[in-house]
Amino acid sequence: MRRRPFAYFDSDTVGSHLLPLATWGAVSLALVLLIDRLKPVRTTPLTADSPPALQVTLSEAAAVAKKND
Known part of the structure; x- marks a missing residue:
């Protein structure tokens, strides 16, 4: 199958x-x-050894969750 150039149209x-x-x-x-x-x-x-901007430990997250309950 032959392709037609744009100029054809x-x-x-x-x-x-x-x-x-x-x-x-x-x-x-x-x-x-x-x-x-x-x-x-x-x-x-x-x-690679730079700490992330926001690092939350599991115990800190649990304390915040318990505080909000």
Whole structure:
């Protein structure tokens, strides 16, 4: 089966298919730039031995659950 080039169809509907793709690309880029501007820059490197920002032990979680009951 031979594929026909776009020129065969005079590229009638290519624009209507590319417009949503270009729109989503522009919206995604704007969102990334906005998040980049609002999020603070990390000043210390993240290493494998760095503790997580929020580390709760099982006993602490149990104490909070008991307190809320």
